[in-house]
Amino acid sequence: MNNPRAHNTTASHYRHISLVLAGFALLAFFLADIDITTRSPGTELGRILAGLIRPDFFATDHLLQATLFTLSFAVQGVALGAAVGFVLACFWHYRSVRMASATVRAIHELFWGLIFLQLTGLSTLTGVLAIAIPYSGIFAKVFGEFLEESNSKPAQALARNSGPLSTFFFAKLPLVWAQFKVYGAYRLECGIRSSAILGFIGLPTLGFHLETAFRQGDYSAGAALLYIFFLLIISMRGWLHARLIPIYLLAALLYAPPLSSNTGASLWRFLSHDIMPAPLRSGYSGDLTFSRWALDLVSQQAVPGLVNTLVLGSAALLMTGLIAIMILPLLSRHFSGKLVRSGANIFVIMMRTTPEFLLAFIFLLALGPSMLPGIFALALHTGAIIGHLTSRIADQLPIPSNSARGLNRLSFEVLPRVYGNFLALLLYRWEIIMRETAILGLIGIPTIGFYIDSAFAEFRLDRAFFLIAVSVILNLSVDGLSRTLRNRLRLHA
Amino acid sequence: MYKHLAVSLLALVLVACGQPEKPTFTFTAIPDQDEARLIERFGNVADYLSKELGVEVKYIPVKSYAAAVTAFRNNEVQLAWFGGLTGVQARLQVPDSSAIAQGYEDQFFVSYFIAHNSTGLSENNEFPQDIAGKSFTFGSKGSTSGRLMPEFFIRESLGDAPDNAFSRVGFSGDHSATIALVQSGAYEVGAVNYKVWEDELAQGKIDTSKVSVIWKTPEYLDYHWVIRGDTDSHWGKGFSDKVQATLLGINDPEILAAFPRSSFVAANNDDYQAILETAQSIGLLDQ
Known part of the structure; x- marks a missing residue:
């Protein structure tokens, strides 16, 4: 900064934004409740370890069924999400489409699940829609941006009188089709994860038994479920081929038809009564006014929830960055041999597959109740993903074999060149971290997700709906801020 | 390929629409401990009820108290084994439903307050005033024994909401997790x-050099069976009475072990008025 020539270089921009982010996150750490208060975690942690070493694959009944449901919901949900997202992407230039997509993806699939439990009950349809709706928003955004960024020359070369449809199918779609397919495969992995996690709220997927097993201290059964889950994700490369997808989809539809026995009555009741603020309902007999209701909700739940979510999310962002940079050399061919890389790769897959909920539960036992378990859980998960993606970019860099080694190579050769991508990924993940704090609410960390979960537990759907709307506003703001920063820095992941 | 898909889909829809309405009586239950193998254990209960009632009976597993109430409200289940609080919540959601039976033990249920031994607290007959300012965890948010009654006694004795009375308040989600x-x-x-404490103690899962009981709450009512009011119109007049009689008549220890209770005794909605008022007094239910 002291050197006048250093102004307005890419490096100075990066430094600037990194300092601002780190400062913000350090402030968050300062504000966050991060005391370690545990006393004798050894026994329970030992039990978890014993469970992980000796998984019991026969402790859970209907294990195959749970696995098939997990896959069925995921395949159907992702397929529907991709189809709707694809249609939306064609209208990506409309602001309203962009806003609608951003809104549906700002709501965590768990909350979509809790909403649809009211409407379509414990049915396949609930599982499919809880995945398809947020995913359609994500697909719309990603597909829309692919189309926007695609080369416009072929379209310009078409005859003047070509209609918009033929332009789209002959001059636009072919350019991005391959990208669509790669992204779709990645989303299916996320979909399997989402599908499993929907078990936490009662759908019959692997998460149903996984959560019960860990919550009840049956760690051998829990470990077995976790390993099956890892296996599903790791083996995807072997069974996921484009031409097999229609067969999988058909099998999923046959195994778990997306039907629900509930009728339109529950939808009407939901809209006209359940989500209506209690004082505004017909037949309300209490003495609350709407403004009192809203004020109490904002001051007692929304504001503390938002503050905690922001503090936790920002602290987790900093730790995510640190973990990603620490993992990077272990994953990259510029630093590590094959053995270390494979080991690190397994670790990364495990971290990004294990539901944050489980990581947070283990840290809660080890460290005691504060924000620390949540911060560690989110940061390990996201740090593993960013470290993995950054290492793939780093591996493409040509680095002369006679250049510096070790820490010097990392600090002066590799990091400066991948730092733009790294920052872009981090900023891009910020919104996702915020959204994932929701799940930590389920183990009692008072994020906005905690209050939403409480409202559902108390059957105060009006409050739940209001708080979900508040969390949407938070996520949209973080998304907007992150996009502004990325655009200003011209960052691309 | 896609053509096949379309044909199968169509077939599926036709099959789904063409099925005649044959009501299966469906129930759900979450035991207060050991949620492993629910389908197997309650499948036996379903078979038993089916035999006694002469209709097809199905059990569906649910994850949480809230999910159980939602399923009851949506008529996905017509009969449910609820905790004290959730039963009250369910009857508020489905106004013509009624409590028909409770567990024998549920007539005089209690919660234990347990403490880590580093706190130096020991068992006493009086409410442990010294827990003020310590960190405290409830069980599930909707649990009667893990949340409602403990919170009631805390407010009564410490004169403050848990958030203010303790340094930290958590919801473990489950009694085993609380321990x-x-x-x-x-x-x-x-x-x-x-019951969960006694059970885990007997199984040797609890290290009493680290954690012990410091207080037993006064008695209150807990788990009970609730049936929807419209069952008679689907399964015939007197059906809910028959369900009640069947539940009260269960004496097969294997069936009872699923809950686990020693037997069921009659109950009605009025029995739970105190639970309703307690929930209202701590703000869990609207007045």
């Missing part, structure tokens, strides 16, 4: 269903 968290010292004090 694990207090035993590890993550929380200093917790409240737990007495």
